[in-house]
Amino acid sequence: MNALLDRLxxxxxxxxxxxxxxxxxxxxxxxxxxxxxxxxxxxEMETVQFKDLVTLKDGVLQLSLKLxxxxxxxxxxxxxxxxxxxxxxxxxxxxxxxxxGYPFAYFMARAKSTLQPTLLMLVMLPFWTSFLLRVYAWxxxxxxxxxxxxxLINTGIDQLLYAAGMIPAPGKxxxxxxxxxxxMTYTYLPFMILPLYGNLAKMDLRLLxxxxxxxxxxxxxxxxxxxxxxxAGIIAGSMLVFIPCIGEFVIPELLGGPQTLMIGRVMWxxxxxxxxxPMASSVAVVMVLLIIVxxxxxxxxxxxxxxxxx
Numbered sequence: 133m134n135a136l137l138d139r140l141x142x143x144x145x146x147x148x149x150x151x152x153x154x155x156x157x158x159x160x161x162x163x164x165x166x167x168x169x170x171x172x173x174x175x176e177m178e179t180v181q182f183k184d185l186v187t188l189k190d191g192v193l194q195l196s197l198k199l200x201x202x203x204x205x206x207x208x209x210x211x212x213x214x215x216x217x218x219x220x221x222x223x224x225x226x227x228x229x230x231x232x233g234y235p236f237a238y239f240m241a242r243a244k245s246t247l248q249p250t251l252l253m254l255v256m257l258p259f260w261t262s263f264l265l266r267v268y269a270w271x272x273x274x275x276x277x278x279x280x281x282x283x284l285i286n287t288g289i290d291q292l293l294y295a296a297g298m299i300p301a302p303g304k305x306x307x308x309x310x311x312x313x314x315x316m317t318y319t320y321l322p323f324m325i326l327p328l329y330g331n332l333a334k335m336d337l338r339l340l341x342x343x344x345x346x347x348x349x350x351x352x353x354x355x356x357x358x359x360x361x362x363x364a365g366i367i368a369g370s371m372l373v374f375i376p377c378i379g380e381f382v383i384p385e386l387l388g389g390p391q392t393l394m395i396g397r398v399m400w401x402x403x404x405x406x407x408x409x410p411m412a413s414s415v416a417v418v419m420v421l422l423i424i425v426x427x428x429x430x431x432x433x434x435x436x437x438x439x440x441x442x
Contacts, residue, residue: 166417166420169413169416169417170413170417171185172409172410172413173201173202173410173411173413173414173416173417174197174198174199174201174410175198175410176196176198176410177408177409177410182409182410183196184196185197198410201410201411201413201414202414202418204411205414205415205418210398211395211398211415211418213393214393214394214395214397214398215395215418215419215422217392217393217394217395218377218378218379218380218394218395218396218419219378219422221309221312221313221316221377221384221392221394222316222373222374222375222377222378222380223374224313225313225316225317225320225373225374225377226324226370226373226374226377228313228317229317229320229321229323229324229369229373230324230366230369230370232317232321232324233321233324233325233328233369234324234328234362234366236255236325237324237325237326237328237329237332237365238328238332238358239251240252240255240325240329240332240333241329241332241333241335242332248333252329255322255325255326255329256322256326258322259322263319263382264382266318266319267315267319267382267383267386267387268386270311270314270315270318270387271306271386271387274305274306274311274314274387275305275306281303281305281306284305285302285303290302290303290304290305293305293310297309298310298313300391306387306389307387307388307389307390307392308388308389308391308392309388309391309392311387311388311389312383312384312387312388312389312392314387315383315386315387316377316380316383319383320372320373320376320377323369323372323373323376324369324370324372324373325369326369327365327368327369327372328362328365328366328369329365330365331361331362331364331365331368332358332362332365335358335361335362339357339361340353340357340358343356343357371427375423375427378395378419378422378423379395379396379399379419379423380394380396381394381396381397381399381400384396384397385397395415395419398415399412399415399416399419402415
């Protein structure tokens with residue numbers, strides 16, 4: 133009996149450790165820093181210091197919260213414009229990564245088992261080089277006399293991009309919405325491919341065989357079976373691309389231009405150019421809240437998917 137009780141205690145303690153460590157990680161590295169940023173956003177700044185939020189004066193405990201920064205965000209069109217621009221470019225990048233990444237992940241999952249490790253290595257190969265070097269490489273490729281720029285101009289694709297409003301003039305490819313979205317798509321494409329590949333590789337192919345036996349065409353089987361069963365991979369990949377794209381700073385700074393002002397640049401200016409930390413923290417808090425919404429949707433879908441599997 134004592135041995136059984138000891139065994140139960142060890143299982144409970146092991147489960148508590150497994151569950152508690154991720155929560156401790158989130159508490160220390162997400163919630164605690166977020167609380168600090170939120171505190172700064174509602175504080176009054178005095179030179180290089182912040183006023184205390186809670187003060188005790190004449191026996192009266194006072195809580196002073198400065199909410200004017202959040203009010204200013206709702207009133208100033210610049211912030212609304214940059215938030216919407218960040219969401220727009222992040223959504224465009226996500227859709228492009230999905231359109232490119234899904235066929236590639238599908239091909240990887242259906243390739244020979246001996247070929248799959250090589251394909252997986254090719255997807256991860258860009259991570260072996262510096263992120264900045266890869267972005268700077270696109271500057272050279274899209275600038276005047278760059279071979280990608282010459283290819284797009286010689287094939288007339290720049291005319292189509294101009295008609296779509298992605299570039300301000302034919303031949304002008306750098307510092308445009310086109311160069312920004314292209315750079316972010318290239319950078320975050322592996323984050324879309326990898327979860328899709330992991331999901332498609334585990335799919336039961338007997339379902340496709342059964343659909344073929346029942347008279348379904350390959351296209352019908354793809355839309356009715358493959359796509360629904362890969363929803364978890366689609367959502368996971370979309371979140372992995374969409375969320376970091378919202379707050380992206382380096383790519384818009386190097387490849388974007390005045391037309392592609394995103395919220396990451398606004399935060400940089402508030403922190404380091406204006407030295408207005410409360411305002412910058414307010415912008416950051418709102419951005420985090422924008423990111424939490426798609427995360428909550430993803431978690432809700434994951435919970436529903438697990439319930440269905442049970």
